[in-house]
Amino acid sequence: MTHPILEMRSITKTFPGVIALEDVNFTVKQGEIHAICGENGAGKSTLMKVLSGVHPHGSYTGEIIYRGEPVSFNTIRQSEEAGIVIIHQELALIPELSVAENIFLGNEQKGAFGIDWTAAHEKARELTRMVGLDADTRTPIKNLGVGQQQLVEIARALAKNVELLILDEPTAALNEDDSALLLDLLRDLRAKGLTCVIISHKLNEIMAISDQITVIRDGLCIETMNVNAGDVSEDRIIAAMVGRSLDSRFPPHTPNIGEVFFEVEGWTVEHPEIPGRLVAKGSSFNVRRGEIVGFAGIMGAGRTELARSIFGRTYGRYLGGTIYIDGEEVKLPSVPAAIKHKISYVPEDRKVYGLNLLDDIQTTVVSADWKKVKEHGALSNSAIHEAGEAARSALGIKAHSVSVNVATLSGGNQQKTLLGKWLFPEPELLIVDEPTRGIDVGAKYEIYGLINELADAGKGVVVISSELPELIGLCDRIYTICEGAVTGVVARGETDQEQLMRLMTGVETHGAFTQTTISTESNEGR
């Protein structure tokens, strides 16, 4: 168990103008789970691309020893033939094809006459059983949840006789349950002799599952820690990742909370395509000035749906409920109406719902409120430029100019640009949906700081997040949502992850919310 399956020696990879990897040594032992940590842009993905042949042999210096022999992969296919398989963060599955078709895509089970589908499904069933996927192999991928899709990816890797499985952010899109299942599966596979390399931002998971942790920063291999030796802590990993010690993952903040100014009562919304299915069931909540309110819930519980149905009814069909701002009832039937009432919603998944990736920074910043950059009846380039510059300096967006395309920015800077876009209309209530997904620790800290500053300025902030430690660390109050219903509300310092989890899964209800109808059609949630 102790001899290495993979040794990468003195890997140096340069792109024009940038050294992406510099003299990196990386050794993975047979049968271990080896985690790679590092901030976005540190070089983790580049290292894995060098290994898998995406960056072909010759485009880097250094050598790769795999199973005792030097190898030189020029294509992904070559590395896969050698048993090295990467599962990328953005899953490479085809939604319209079935589980079995996806598992054997590019690796089809050939019979005497074309593809032998009987054999394919048989093998696929075996593989899905092995990864614990409870779905028919004829189900189209699009009907599966993200967690199940992740399992299909692993089954697909197993079908290729994988020896070294590399997972890039495997749990980024998963809820806590699915994440736990996936981690269990990886432990099982390790027990069966599979070697795993896992790239992740979620330090608690890494701590829970890995045997060794390698930290990469600025293209350098900082250190490799042996988790089983016992002296590894999340703080030590973070310190290695950011190159300095962070006292805490959350900036210190003393809340200064005022009166309730935003209230929602009995909010009821129907799913846009499935009549009769409610995504919000008489939900009520309120936000006070200067308060940071969290929405906790498992994926599909209806947090985003609630927020978006309030924000200009951009989700579902409104059935009932009232919104009060400063005690007065308001109607927000459209996004412009919501913006006019000083509400902003920073969507989840910035590349899909937040940004036009063709735009530059300055255009993105003004794109939710063009009226503010109008001069003499025409859009003013200089006003747009000034707005972009203001956001860049205020939010610390790192780019050499505001005419840089947002697609070229790192995740953290994209997220800051998106925040800038939604701060530009000067909201009183800011709803942020998964504000730190897929961004590095340093950028997260900056985003938390910004949310605190907004609260200190007397704004109300609603934070929707799937990361419970984030909600607990950041929020003054947390509402839990389960299958469209608000199941509880807890204050800062009065809760822990276990209690939140019980509330989120409807096992427990809390406080004034015991009367709230808890759904009996619990199988309808996805």
Next chain:
Amino acid sequence: MSEQMEPVLAAAEPVAEPSNSRLRAVFGPVGRFCGARSRELKETTSGGARKFGMVFALLALIIFFQWRAPGGVLTSSNAQTMILGNSFILVMTMGMVMVIIAGHIDLSVGSVAATVGTLVALATHESTAVISGWGWPRWAGVLLGLAIGLSIGALQGFLVAYVGIPGFITTLAGMMIWRGVGMWILAANGSNIPVPYEMRFLGGGHLPDIWSRSVFNLNGTTLILGVLGITLVVLGEFRKRATAKRLEGKAPLLWISATRTGIFVAVIGYLTWLFGSGRAGTGFPVPGVIILVLAAIYWFITTKTINGRNVYAVGGNKHAAALSGVNIKRTNFLVMMNMSLLASVAAIIFVSRSWRTGLADGTGWELDVIASVFIGGAAVSGGVGTVIGSLIGGMVMVVLNNGLILMGVGTAQTNIIKGVVLIAAVAFDVYNKVQGRPSLIGKMIDGLRPKKGDEATLLDKAAPVA
């Protein structure tokens, strides 16, 4: 940003140091140098790689035909012919580029133009034994044409935006339906309706002389137009420098401003001479003036109005646009309606010049128009394209058509060559954009477009959360 927001933002100074400060320390000077170079280059060209490339392609084509084509392309009469014979295509590119930016396509423009042209001719023609004309005044005929274009556009726009039928299908059907309607009306009126001679001014007229050409051989109105253009260019450059100075604390380098202005002034001056010094009674064509006016209007709409920017937002990422308060349906409706309106303008120009309407009017126009827009830098996936770029793309097609005719190349070969040029233009761009390889222009103008991976991700994830 107002005072209200300042305390929040001002307090939110970056908490953490840039994590790659070590790298910055090493590569800072190089990065800064490269950045400065590419910015300078952008200042001189102020456009995307493909537009930039297309200007050179256009110049290369002109030089090639000037050298190879008998008599050359750069004569007064040929330049006038190029504009007169192709103005209807150029008019439609300005609508098509907006349709394509929004992520749709309009195949019906030629057929819409045929129907409109036929009805304009019918309305303005006296009633005879064969032709049951309505004998309307010419201005009423023009207004009717525009109204019909608008109505057809509203219908197609409604189907695309509010019913949700893809633009490709809607306008494919429109292509058949309006072709049929036009032919039907025409066939019932002898298959050939003359257009009043007086309307010729719109499609085939020239700017008038204001002094005797035997005294000074330059068309007076064309000269005024040229001087106006040069004045605008010079004033615009001064304004640009002033803005840059205010925003960045320094104006662009003087030689850059001077060179850029000099090039534009020289080009306009040359074109003034080219168009103005032909036969007496000829000058810059009236349809050319229509194109210039429309170009100014549509440039303004696409760059300086919220509705125009919304078209880019819808085409770039419609989920993000919807969450930013863009009325997607209305935007789609307007671009589709506008396209048919411009098709009716093109039809009026076309029938005015050709004096009559015939069964083949408008056949294949959509292909030339769509090709022009893609040559001019638009992307099939939407979100990318400019009015000016499309006009340059249109001019590439025009010069190509004209030069090949002058060289005596047949229609069959001309079609093949045009197809190859379209593929080459788009391939050039795709190569630059996707491969990210160190190509001349793509390397110097950094970060103009996202990598293909991002677009793919966007499409993969485009399904709504539920």
